[in-house]
Amino acid sequence: MLVRHTYCKMLGVRFTALLILLSVILGAVFAQQGTLRVGTEIPVQLDPAFASSDAEIAVLNAVYDYLVDVDAGNNIVPRLARSWSVSDDGLRYTFQLADNVLFHDGNPLTTADVIYTFNRLRDPDLGSPTSDLYSNIQAIEATGDHEVTFTLGHTNPFFLFDLSDNHALIVRQGAKDLGKVFNGTGPFIVQDYRPEDRMMLSANPDYFIAGKPGVAKLELVFFGDQAAAVSAIRGGQLDLIMRMPTPLFQSLASARGIQRISVPTNGFDLIRLRSDRPPGNDPRVVEALKLAVDRQAITKIVTQGLAVTGKDTPIGPLYDSYYLADLEPPARNVARAHQLLVEAGFPDGLSLDLHTPDTGDRPDLAVVLKEQLAEAGFDINVVVEPESVYYGENKWLEVDFGITGWGSRPIPQFYLDVMLVCGAKWNESHFCDPELDRLSQLAGTTLDEQERIDAYAQIQRLLVKRGPIVIPYFFPQFAALRNGFTGLELKAFPGRTDLALIRAN
Amino acid sequence: MALWRFLRSLYNRPSSAFGTTVVLLFLLLALLGPLITPFSATEQIFQDARQPPSLAHWFGTDRLGRDVFSRVVIGARDIFTLAGLGTVIAVAVGTLIGLLSSYLGGLLEEITFRFFDSLLAMPALLLALLLLGTVGPSRNSVLLVIAIAYTPIVARVVRSVVLGTKTKDYIAAARMQGERLPFILFREIFPSVLPALAVEAALRFSYAIFLIASLGFLGVGVQPPRPDWGLMVNEARNYVALTPWSLYFPAAAISLLVVAMNLMADGLKRVLQVGETL
Numbered sequence: 126m127l128v129r130h131t132y133c134k135m136l137g138v139r140f141t142a143l144l145i146l147l148s149v150i151l152g153a154v155f156a157q158q159g160t161l162r163v164g165t166e167i168p169v170q171l172d173p174a175f176a177s178s179d180a181e182i183a184v185l186n187a188v189y190d191y192l193v194d195v196d197a198g199n200n201i202v203p204r205l206a207r208s209w210s211v212s213d214d215g216l217r218y219t220f221q222l223a224d225n226v227l228f229h230d231g232n233p234l235t236t237a238d239v240i241y242t243f244n245r246l247r248d249p250d251l252g253s254p255t256s257d258l259y260s261n262i263q264a265i266e267a268t269g270d271h272e273v274t275f276t277l278g279h280t281n282p283f284f285l286f287d288l289s290d291n292h293a294l295i296v297r298q299g300a301k302d303l304g305k306v307f308n309g310t311g312p313f314i315v316q317d318y319r320p321e322d323r324m325m326l327s328a329n330p331d332y333f334i335a336g337k338p339g340v341a342k343l344e345l346v347f348f349g350d351q352a353a354a355v356s357a358i359r360g361g362q363l364d365l366i367m368r369m370p371t372p373l374f375q376s377l378a379s380a381r382g383i384q385r386i387s388v389p390t391n392g393f394d395l396i397r398l399r400s401d402r403p404p405g406n407d408p409r410v411v412e413a414l415k416l417a418v419d420r421q422a423i424t425k426i427v428t429q430g431l432a433v434t435g436k437d438t439p440i441g442p443l444y445d446s447y448y449l450a451d452l453e454p455p456a457r458n459v460a461r462a463h464q465l466l467v468e469a470g471f472p473d474g475l476s477l478d479l480h481t482p483d484t485g486d487r488p489d490l491a492v493v494l495k496e497q498l499a500e501a502g503f504d505i506n507v508v509v510e511p512e513s514v515y516y517g518e519n520k521w522l523e524v525d526f527g528i529t530g531w532g533s534r535p536i537p538q539f540y541l542d543v544m545l546v547c548g549a550k551w552n553e554s555h556f557c558d559p560e561l562d563r564l565s566q567l568a569g570t571t572l573d574e575q576e577r578i579d580a581y582a583q584i585q586r587l588l589v590k591r592g593p594i595v596i597p598y599f600f601p602q603f604a605a606l607r608n609g610f611t612g613l614e615l616k617a618f619p620g621r622t623d624l625a626l627i628r629a630n
Numbered sequence: 631m632a633l634w635r636f637l638r639s640l641y642n643r644p645s646s647a648f649g650t651t652v653v654l655l656f657l658l659l660a661l662l663g664p665l666i667t668p669f670s671a672t673e674q675i676f677q678d679a680r681q682p683p684s685l686a687h688w689f690g691t692d693r694l695g696r697d698v699f700s701r702v703v704i705g706a707r708d709i710f711t712l713a714g715l716g717t718v719i720a721v722a723v724g725t726l727i728g729l730l731s732s733y734l735g736g737l738l739e740e741i742t743f744r745f746f747d748s749l750l751a752m753p754a755l756l757l758a759l760l761l762l763g764t765v766g767p768s769r770n771s772v773l774l775v776i777a778i779a780y781t782p783i784v785a786r787v788v789r790s791v792v793l794g795t796k797t798k799d800y801i802a803a804a805r806m807q808g809e810r811l812p813f814i815l816f817r818e819i820f821p822s823v824l825p826a827l828a829v830e831a832a833l834r835f836s837y838a839i840f841l842i843a844s845l846g847f848l849g850v851g852v853q854p855p856r857p858d859w860g861l862m863v864n865e866a867r868n869y870v871a872l873t874p875w876s877l878y879f880p881a882a883a884i885s886l887l888v889v890a891m892n893l894m895a896d897g898l899k900r901v902l903q904v905g906e907t908l
Contacts, residue, residue, distance in 0.1 A: 351868075352867055370868055372868045372869045375872060376868075376869075376871035376872055379871075422676065425676070426676050426694060483849050488854060488865070489693065489694060489865075492854050493694060495855060496674055496855075506853070507854050507855065508766075509849055509853060510767075511849070
């Protein structure tokens with residue numbers, strides 16, 4: 126008996142020692158340690174309803190949470206909603222919220238906060254740029270202590286993606302001074318914000334996802350110039366940058382202690398001609414433009430072959446079954462393009478100002494395009510403008526001929542709804558085609574996957590034939606991370622990258 | 631003969647001799663331009679992109695396969711045309727306003743020069759950025775900006791000479807003889823203004839080069855694909871680790887020409903002052 130008691134005692138001591146050892150090891154592995162210094166562009170608008178740039182979304186994604194998130198493989202994954210179900214008719218979406226979620230001010234997350242957030246986003250008086258995404262919602266109601274139900278007017282197969290739109294970060298009910306006061310539920314808590322300089326954040330000790338965030342402190346350092354950010358990571362003043370032009374990414378190849386990461390995306394530089402007034406309203410001019418462009422040469426010279434050549438449709442190869450792999454735009458034919466211009470009434474050439482923002486590879490794209498189009502009789506005057514001028518006062522929606530960068534989105538329907546259907550908010554080419562509108566409506570509502578695949582295929586054929594747009598390439602997304610950090614899962618829209626996953630070794 | 635003596639005086643000192651020679655060389659490059667460049671300034675030879683300096687491409691090629699030497703030479707033509715024309719306009723308008731308002735004096739002079747003072751209170755680059763923000767970036771806008779930025783400076787220099795000259799006896803004599811205003815301004819006063827004006831014009835020209843290059847670098851001046859030196863430096867900035875030659879050569883051209891212009895202006899000042907004392 127005594128022997129047995131001693132044996133049990135010894136076993137107990139050993140078990141306790143093992144537990145202590147395990148906790149020490151686990152603590153060493155999972156403890157939040159180190160500071161992650163991330164270089165971003167300067168955020169301006171930090172109210173979630175209006176934020177749009179990568180830098181702005183990166184800041185907010187660290188401070189707030191989405192109801193559901195999109196992973197690097199474009200799959201919907203839980204975040205504040207731990208699970209959800211969809212009614213058989215596809216009109217009711219019910220979400221179960223995670224337990225024990227606290228805002229940074231100590232208040233618990235409730236269904237009222239979720240309802241408030243989406244009612245605010247869909248309020249037309251607020252004027253959030255993607256409020257149309259939620260115009261289909263008929264009701265949002267609490268159906269349990271931790272359960273919210275959305276009722277739709279008609280089916281929307283992409284509704285979960287809409288709920289994970291960049292702006293859809295959950296804020297506290299009745300939150301005031303959004304953009305100045307940062308009270309989220311996210312993995313990091315804002316400690317100090319110095320506009321146009323930096324933001325200092327600390328790990329949220331009450332974060333509801335175990336093991337996150339991976340670092341004790343996050344420092345977002347703002348740069349007005351991407352070349353300066355690259356110099357800073359090269360000089361050891363930054364640990365991570367997530368957006369840079371091709372040459373800067375290439376220049377880091379020889380930098381010691383830095384890992385370069387590149388992921389394919391559906392982001393593209395859109396060359397578009399206004400089609401609601403001369404000269405773009407003449408189909409012959411549109412066809413001449415498409416025939417005069419050498420997309421492969423552009424991909425090779427402007428992106429150094431790192432991008433994927435485009436086909437004048439925003440539905441790129443990343444969309445798998447929606448992408449029409451065997452579709453090819455007509456081969457380059459300069460003589461035919463010139464002939465079309467002559468027939469359209471421009472025997473001496475067509476003069477156009479080509480407006481482009483001064484960011485990324487766009488100025489180079491404009492210069493290469495000018496030379497290519499000149500062979501067919503276009504006389505292009507390149508106008509390179511700061512982004513604030515190009516996008517300011519909606520100039521980009523007004524000019525006849527322009528180049529606009531479009532970031533990657535998890536679903537193609539976004540581009541159709543906001544960029545190409547008749548009267549869409551950001552329809553910069555002013556394209557209005559009843560056939561495209563019908564197909565887009567069908568693809569965006571049908572629950573029959575094959576029907577949607579067919580609709581997208583027809584849309585791609587239509588855009589290649591008569592869309593007043595040229596998409597020469599889908600650019601990759603670049604990042605650079607200093608050795609000593611792991612866990613980066615770069616997303617196609619870099620601002621949505623989960624910084625809470627990154628750990629200091 | 632006078633020109634020969636003038637040039638000899640300019641070449642008396644090594645610094646002004648160096649400055650004058652370099653400026654004349656750049657001027658020659660600008661004049662000969664397309665005759666001596668092996669390629670067009672905008673021709674993109676994709677298979678030759680990012681080549682270092684070689685016999686085929688003396689200054690190498692840039693990221694789009696354009697010959698950097700051809701771009702620097704044609705860029706000299708562009709910058710001489712823009713800076714030269716801008717300076718000529720500023721000098722002509724500044725001289726006219728300076729002569730007229732300072733000679734007549736009174737309220738006209740007060741209003742004109744207080745307005746010019748307000749323009750001069752702003753640095754030239756800031757004034758240029760404000761004006762370009764209003765009229766939009768283009769070659770003509772840059773020309774206009776140089777003229778507007780430098781006219782007040784020229785007018786002030788002219789005024790400083792006119793104020794000392796208009797009280798001289800020979801001016802009073804001309805007035806009493808019943809000479810007309812244009813005659814007094816351009817035949818009696820203008821010759822006194824000329825030496826200071828020549829030096830000022832040279833200095834303005836050098837500052838205009840710098841201003842054009844700065845505006846090009848900031849991306850608000852001459853637009854691509856024109857081979858503007860400042861714009862070339864701006865475009866090559868991201869490529870400094872990959873094609874450093876596409877940045878160094880236009881940057882060196884800007885520095886060399888601006889330094890040479892200043893050295894030449896110094897020499898000019900010295901020579902013209904010597905002439906005056908003789």
